[in-house]
Amino acid sequence: MMDRKKRSRLMQQFIFVGPTSLFFFVIVLIPFFLGLYYSFTSWNGISQHTSWAGLRNYLHIFTKDPSFLNSFWFTAKFTLFGLVLTNLLGFALAYVLTRKLFTRNVLRTVFFVPHVIGGLLLGFIWQFIFVRGFASLGAATGWSFFNLPWLGTESTAFWAVVIVFVWQNAGYLMVIYISAINNVPKGLLEASKVDGAGRLQTLRHVMIPLVMPAVTVCLFLSISWSFKVFDLNLALTKGGPFKATESVALNIYNEAYTISRFGMGSAKAIIFFIIVAVISMLQVRATKKREVEL
Amino acid sequence: MMRRTSGWLLSAALLPALLLSGCGGRSDEDGVTTVHIYQFKVEIAEALTAMKAEFEKEHPEIRLDIQTVGGGTDYGASLRAKFSSGDEPDIFTIGGNNERDMWLEYLEDLSGESWAPDVKPLAAEQMTVDGKLYGMPMNLEGYGFIYNKDLFRQAGITEKPVTLSALRESARKLQDAGITPFANGYQEWFVLGNHNVNVAFAQQPDPAAFIAGLTDGSKTFADDPVFSQWVDLLDLTVEFGNPNPLSTDYNTQVTMLAGGEAAMMQQGNWTQGQIDGIDPDLNLGILPMPIDDTAEDNDKLYVGVPSNWVINKNSPVKEEAKVFLDWMVTSDTGKRYITKEFQFIPALDSIEGTEEDLGALGAEVLAYTDKDQALTWNWSRLPNGMPNELSSSIQGYLGGKLTKEGMLKEFQKNWDNLSVQ
Numbered sequence: 001m002m003d004r005k006k007r008s009r010l011m012q013q014f015i016f017v018g019p020t021s022l023f024f025f026v027i028v029l030i031p032f033f034l035g036l037y038y039s040f041t042s043w044n045g046i047s048q049h050t051s052w053a054g055l056r057n058y059l060h061i062f063t064k065d066p067s068f069l070n071s072f073w074f075t076a077k078f079t080l081f082g083l084v085l086t087n088l089l090g091f092a093l094a095y096v097l098t099r100k101l102f103t104r105n106v107l108r109t110v111f112f113v114p115h116v117i118g119g120l121l122l123g124f125i126w127q128f129i130f131v132r133g134f135a136s137l138g139a140a141t142g143w144s145f146f147n148l149p150w151l152g153t154e155s156t157a158f159w160a161v162v163i164v165f166v167w168q169n170a171g172y173l174m175v176i177y178i179s180a181i182n183n184v185p186k187g188l189l190e191a192s193k194v195d196g197a198g199r200l201q202t203l204r205h206v207m208i209p210l211v212m213p214a215v216t217v218c219l220f221l222s223i224s225w226s227f228k229v230f231d232l233n234l235a236l237t238k239g240g241p242f243k244a245t246e247s248v249a250l251n252i253y254n255e256a257y258t259i260s261r262f263g264m265g266s267a268k269a270i271i272f273f274i275i276v277a278v279i280s281m282l283q284v285r286a287t288k289k290r291e292v293e294l
Numbered sequence: 295m296m297r298r299t300s301g302w303l304l305s306a307a308l309l310p311a312l313l314l315s316g317c318g319g320r321s322d323e324d325g326v327t328t329v330h331i332y333q334f335k336v337e338i339a340e341a342l343t344a345m346k347a348e349f350e351k352e353h354p355e356i357r358l359d360i361q362t363v364g365g366g367t368d369y370g371a372s373l374r375a376k377f378s379s380g381d382e383p384d385i386f387t388i389g390g391n392n393e394r395d396m397w398l399e400y401l402e403d404l405s406g407e408s409w410a411p412d413v414k415p416l417a418a419e420q421m422t423v424d425g426k427l428y429g430m431p432m433n434l435e436g437y438g439f440i441y442n443k444d445l446f447r448q449a450g451i452t453e454k455p456v457t458l459s460a461l462r463e464s465a466r467k468l469q470d471a472g473i474t475p476f477a478n479g480y481q482e483w484f485v486l487g488n489h490n491v492n493v494a495f496a497q498q499p500d501p502a503a504f505i506a507g508l509t510d511g512s513k514t515f516a517d518d519p520v521f522s523q524w525v526d527l528l529d530l531t532v533e534f535g536n537p538n539p540l541s542t543d544y545n546t547q548v549t550m551l552a553g554g555e556a557a558m559m560q561q562g563n564w565t566q567g568q569i570d571g572i573d574p575d576l577n578l579g580i581l582p583m584p585i586d587d588t589a590e591d592n593d594k595l596y597v598g599v600p601s602n603w604v605i606n607k608n609s610p611v612k613e614e615a616k617v618f619l620d621w622m623v624t625s626d627t628g629k630r631y632i633t634k635e636f637q638f639i640p641a642l643d644s645i646e647g648t649e650e651d652l653g654a655l656g657a658e659v660l661a662y663t664d665k666d667q668a669l670t671w672n673w674s675r676l677p678n679g680m681p682n683e684l685s686s687s688i689q690g691y692l693g694g695k696l697t698k699e700g701m702l703k704e705f706q707k708n709w710d711n712l713s714v715q
Contacts (some may be wrong), residue, residue: 042715046376046396081489152541241540242690257371259679259712260396 090173123235180214334364390420429602433638436659437562479547487685530619598671
């Protein structure tokens with residue numbers, strides 16, 4: 001009797017978890033370990049033979065390849081601004097759209113839609129907007145803001161990528177924040193009102209501590225999105241001008257496919273993986289501490 | 295019992311999905327063999343389909359399956375993906391030199407083919423290893439300064455400038471006549487990183503040796519006199535060029551010349567079609583790109599092979615693939631397609647190109663080649679990824695971010711990074 005029950009549970013687990021684990025193995029774990037192996041070789045991505053290179057790729061990256069560090073610096077800066085701006089905007093939108101506005105359902109959809117469009121497509125659309133759209137707006141209004149060479153100089157190209165990234169992702173975070181804000185017990189909000197707290201005080205001392213779990217999730221998501229940004233700057237700037245907007249992911253892609261050093265690209269990817277893993281862990285630990293349990 | 299069955303059913307349903315990616319066998323139905331072709335030249339895709347029909351009519355036992363991946367998509371990456379997924383094409387296209395070496399273990403030796411001796415030496419060299427020819431050059435292309443002969447006449451220039459001083463003199467005359475001398479499309483990485491800087495490599499006494507010297511450290515960019523002279527030419531084009539060269543793209547550049555706004559642009563014969571689309575009556579020629587004042591070694595165009603047809607050594611149908619390549623360059627139909635439909639400058643001596651087919655620019659490139667006044671294309675010899683880096687550094691120089699010395703130092707730094715395999 002016991003045995004049958006045990007077996008049936010095993011079978012259930014197999015049915016429900018089995019397919020997922022299988023795919024996880026085939027498309028995540030195995031490629032990961034293959035990548036780890038290639039990072040110690042000098043494979044060019046084509047040849048049937050690979051030769052062992054030991055730690056040479058890793059040494060090369062740190063001593064002879066200025067572009068990787070450059071792209072890292074760009075990605076770090078980008079993550080910082082992308083993270084702060086998407087979360088601020090996402091939260092602000094959520095805060096406004098949980099009030100009693102009669103257009104709020106329409107507006108929620110409008111702000112969420114950019115996330116549904118793929119990054120590559122968005123990049124091309126915005127490239128058109130920056131190059132053609134802004135130019136004609138500039139001609140019509142005479143505002144210097146529109147007449148900047150948006151994708152042409154290093155600093156404006158950086159902001160161009162940030163703007164598109166925020167526009168794309170703030171809506172998604174908004175949805176998470178909306179559900180978190182809706183879950184804040186009405187009683188607590190009313191109690192703070194009765195106690196004489198102003199709107200800002202309520203926000204600061206009641207609302208924010210209670211939506212902290214959502215902040216953890218949103219920070220985690222936006223960090224991993226902005227760290228891995230690839231399609232946006234590929235379509236928008238191709239990493240230019242003068243390599244100013246080359247993200248780490250784009251640098252890795254170029255290393256493997258343009259420069260044909262697959263081993264080197266894999267080594268970069270492994271380094272990238274370790275750094276992202278450490279940062280994500282630190283972030284989750286830090287925000288977990290601030291969560292308030294009811 | 296019920297549960298167990300559904301479990302099996304589920305795994306059975308999943309299995310084909312996994313296996314599907316693995317199969318791609320070549321089936322020979324009713325004695326017809328299919329040859330799979332993978333190529334990147336989007337411009338000829340349509341004409342290639344028409345040619346396929348003619349070939350299949352003459353060779354009913356062979357069917358061609360042509361896949362064109364190019365234009366905006368990354369041909370190199372997709373070709374690699376095809377090989378690593380096991381779905382290897384029988385005929386595909388690659389560049390010479392570095393790419394030849396990367397793919398060498400997949401390439402069929404074509405030295406024994408009937409057309410092999412007819413390949414022009416300049417075109418054969420980039421696909422040859424140890425005396426063996428591993429590919430059929432698709433065509434020749436050449437570049438220099440394309441110029442508008444009528445605007446030159448209008449500015450009172452009677453003699454074709456072939457030295458740097460003469461070019462400067464012509465540019466001044468054009469400017470005085472109210473004509474923009476140069477249309478510079480320096481936003482495009484290939485205009486700078488492939489074509490422009492190639493002048494400095496090609497003008498070396500032995501480009502291949504110079505490139506090897508850069509890699510082993512016996513040569514440097516900073517100490518090389520030719521690179522220094524090449525910067526003079528670059529400066530000249532900017533001094534007498536359109537405003538904002540760094541945000542001028544290929545289309546804008548070609549339009550400026552074709553619209554009669556500018557008198558010269560650094561481009562090749564591949565722009566003929568686009569120029570004709572704007573103004574078919576322009577009177578065009580190609581000027582050399584001189585870097586100093588000795589006429590004889592500056593009166594040259596830069597001619598090379600953009601791509602080659604190669605046959606996969608492991609293909610089960612490589613004999614049929616050879617039949618197709620042979621047909622393309624020996625049959626009258628094939629030859630007609632190459633010159634008239636693709637409008638290619640033929641890379642084989644056995645195919646004749648007339649000005650009527652190739653246009654003025656193509657005919658001039660062919661004439662320079664046959665007079666032995668052609669210098670080589672060297673970007674396929676540089677470390678992979680180098681042209682993009684060269685272009686970035688030159689853009690940095692043109693944008694005022696780098697000095698001349700700083701640019702050459704940047705070249706060196708990137709070379710030292712990328713030349714390590």
